Amino acid sequence: MSATGENEMGLRKIIDLTRFASLSILLLHCYFYCYAGFSSWGLRSDLTDRMLSHTIITGLFTNFHYSKLLALGLLFISFMGIKGKKSDDIKPKRIVLLIAIGITLFFASVLILNWSTDIKLLTFSYIVVTGVGFLCILSGGSQLSRLIHVTLSKDIFNELNETFPQEERLIKNEYSVNYTARYLLKGKQRNSYINIINPFRGSIVCGTPGAGKSWFVILPLIKQMIEKGYAMLIYDFKYDDLSKPAYNWMLANMHKYDKPPSFYSLNFDNLSGTHRCNPLDPQNMLDITDATESARTILLGLNREWIKRQGDFFVESPINFVTAVIWYLRKYGNGCFCTLPHVIEMMQVGYEELFAVLNTEPEIQVLINPFITAYENDAMEQLEGQVASAKICMARLASPQLYWVLSGNDFTLDINDPEHPKIVCIGNNPEKQAIYGAVLSLYISRLVKLVNRKGKQKCALVFDEFPTIYFNNMDSLIATARSNKVAPVLGMQDFSQLRKDYGKEQADVIVNICGNIISGQVMGDSAKLLSERFGKIMQDRQSLSINRTDTSVSKSRQLDFAIPASKISALSSGEFVGMVSDDPNEKIKLKMFHAELVNDSRAINEEMKGFKDIPPVRELDAVQVMDNYYQIKQDIQILIEQEVYRMKIQEEEIDEL
16 A cells, blocks of 8 residues: 555554553553652652552552563564664664663663662662663664665675576587586586587687686697597697697507507707698699689788788789799699799799790689780889789798798698598797798698598697688688588687787688687677677566665566676686587587686696607708708709790791791
8 A cells, every 4th residue: 555644644643652551551660669769759649549559450560570571562562663764874783782781771670679778769770770771772673763674685796696507417429528617506516517519510719818728628628539539630839738748649549540540740940850741732732723722821821911901903913923833833744843832932033934934834824914914014013013022922931941841741631531540730939920820821721621521530620829820711611511520629819819810700700600619718899799699697686775764675587698798807717608519419408608627737737747759750950951942942943944945945946837
């Protein structure tokens, strides 16, 4: 019922009547038990004596404390209807203290009646002490109605509300990767599992430096995949942090493979410890589109700003020029000189001889025709803009160390060949990533082309610090790899890195089509994007409203972000959020998680102490490296001389005819 003035007035009258009754009973109590004192003061009459005698008949004074308890009970009843003005200044301790003092004085005053002193002093003392006790109780009780006694949640960071059930089953299959974790649910710690049952749908692992993505996520993933017989490509940004464990785990799990795998590593800093591989292997360059893809990968890897300008004249022209050189060397002598070092050296040949030689190959005439036209029309500025940018970029790769690795052929890049499975570790150097990253991008581009085929062995492509390399068709790989049992795993520090190096459109596609995501601490837009991806859960809400006479509390339930961006930005090392995908045959209802991954760090460190170093591949000295470097230069020089001589002979024969 709504409050009206009449209701409030009636309630106030009842409260006043109850208090008056309480006070009257207390006065009768004092008059009865201190009758001698009142008589000595002359404060008695026949009327009051008659009233007292009638009251005695009721049994009110049968026991000394009956009347006091009744007066106190009526006083407490009157407190129930009080609606005082609420105040934050009133503390419960003050109220409890007042009531405790009042009750003590109220009931302990009986001791005064046992004093052997003047009856007037005794009566006065008893009435004063009892009255003070009564007033203390009245004061404390009156303040109870002004006390804000609503207890709101003490969870100032809303941590209890933002917990949710997570998957506690261990779901394993022949392809899965499983992590042990623990999480909080309504203040209680529970054990859980993060089950990546279909890694072929693509996985992203992100987190700022120190978030623990390598230690807690990538290394366990490599170990479990090797134990399940995966062929692997591992891009090891800080060689050999991932390569050495992978090599030792492979040695320990040879029996898990149908055919024993081989281990290969590519490392441009330690030439005696690296294998050699030709990414432009002529056996795998089946048509000119392979040459175009290789040229685009190497040039965009060397010029990251070109990624956002693909389609521009001065971007596509250098790509066409390099494509022409690659395909010419592929066709010449059945590909005997089809290596990236030979391509670099051939690009340095003078325009007149180079264009004349390239023009002899019919398949690339359409590619080099614009360059020949510009040269014949003496449009040297345009020609330099088209060609020189490619020559200058490629010249940065002209080092004896790179030539040594790129010109050999110790292994092929078809790592998931069922008859010859491989684990290939490609090492980078953070200090030289601008150069090495472009070459490694070419390796990866050619390798992906070979592994993404049907009928091959299951394999994983693990990229630590993925944005440091450029692979133009990563979105296509993720979209098609599932049916070919290829599991891409992309490690990065933040989504903004991907946008910076790949462009916003391609970066957004890569992030959005990956089915599994595991994220440590990330900031800014990345945290917001993840929070929105994880969605909302039902959470309890409380609000407090105070007015002059009442306090109202509102409780509601509403949808809010399960893992807010602020929480993702404040994750501790080893703490991860994310979402996994499932299969039609293995459904996972609780896909989302916010948990701390559990690693037995002591056992892992002990295991790593016993790891063997990756053995050297060959004994090598600087002379061999330089001989190879000069041999490549000589190969191109001889090729140009022979072709120019052959064309001259042909012209002379035509003239004679």
